């Protein structure tokens with residue numbers, strides 16, 4: 001079936017499936033074999049789990065390709081596997097990379113610890129508009145990398161402008177689309193070259209799996225696949241099964257995440273004791289107009305800064321009952337955390353504050369529970385902490 005023409009709920013449920021007609025089951029079976037007698041399949045390679053070409057791996061990969069509108073996709077062992085294989089697919093010793101500064105902390109660690117060791121230079125740009133990113137481009141620059149909405153401040157970068165700049169300057173454009181998911185944002189439609197995901201988050205959606213994914217053109221995928229195979233970034237067959245199952249409800253879940261986050265953002269924006277709410281769906285958000293142009297939903301993530309001492313913020317977190325204090329995001333259960341002591345804990349306090357990540361900034365992943373229950377929980381915790 002030609003899934004690209006069908007609706008996105010249909011693509012979530014059916015695209016990529018590898019049904020076993022011999023027994024007639026309606027789900028892709030978990031193929032446990034690590035050795036296959038069949039003839040060469042993907043890219044002429046024999047089936048082998050590390051080559052990422054066994055049916056259980058191909059099913060969620062093709063589902064993602066159908067959702068992102070990509071020629072090719074691959075599922076990998078983690079979001080960091082997706083990020084590292086994509087960056088190393090396009091960069092080599094002596095090359096230079098331009099990035100948005102406001103990125104997931106693990107990506108920063110990869111730059112510092114790995115790119116530097118490999119002799120790859122990079123520049124992080126605080127204001128990630130196309131002109132500022134372009135100003136950092138040198139004759140050695142090969143790629144530009146962004147994350148929008150960004151973690152944890154939900155900053156919005158103009159996809160069309162950055163992709164056009166990259167095309168003009170001959171750069172490969174890469175985006176971490178984890179926060180939006182392909183349901184809310186399809187960067188390839190805006191001419192981006194490579195989309196990476198932490199599939200641990202919305203793609204799987206049930207907080208029970210660590211995985212990643214890349215979606216891109218066939219030509220670029222050859223280089224990404226080569227890195228993933230050589231570095232052994234395989235996603236095991238059982239996790240592929242879970243990922244494919246999770247993705248079947250991605251569009252359904254994202255609709256609920258979007259609605260819940262919007263309701264929570266509106267509640268917090270009207271609540272005393274909340275200094276600022278970062279959510280691209282609010283008209284007050286600086287990236288709102290751009291987000292409206294490039295996103296079909298504003299997502300399930302928001303962050304907000306409490307107008308109180310760190311101790312009161314701690315009490316607020318302790319008093320949450322429905323929302324669980326945990327790192328990670330994008331699951332059906334509502335999660336909250338302080339980026340200052342989690343994702344950004346390795347930064348100096350000064351650098352963190354300069355980025356806008358204060359001690360009382362709360363990152364909030366609105367789950368799929370009832371919005372009224374999430375809001376009531378937030379309200380009672382704010383009251384209990386005396387934040388008003």
Ligand SMILES: Cc1ncc(COP(=O)(O)O)c(C=O)c1O
Nearest residue numbers: 078079080104151178198200211
């Ligand atoms: C935006 C973003 N990208 C990438 C990653 C890394 O993903 P993983 O932990 O699956 O390697 C994370 C993890 O939190 C993330 O939030």
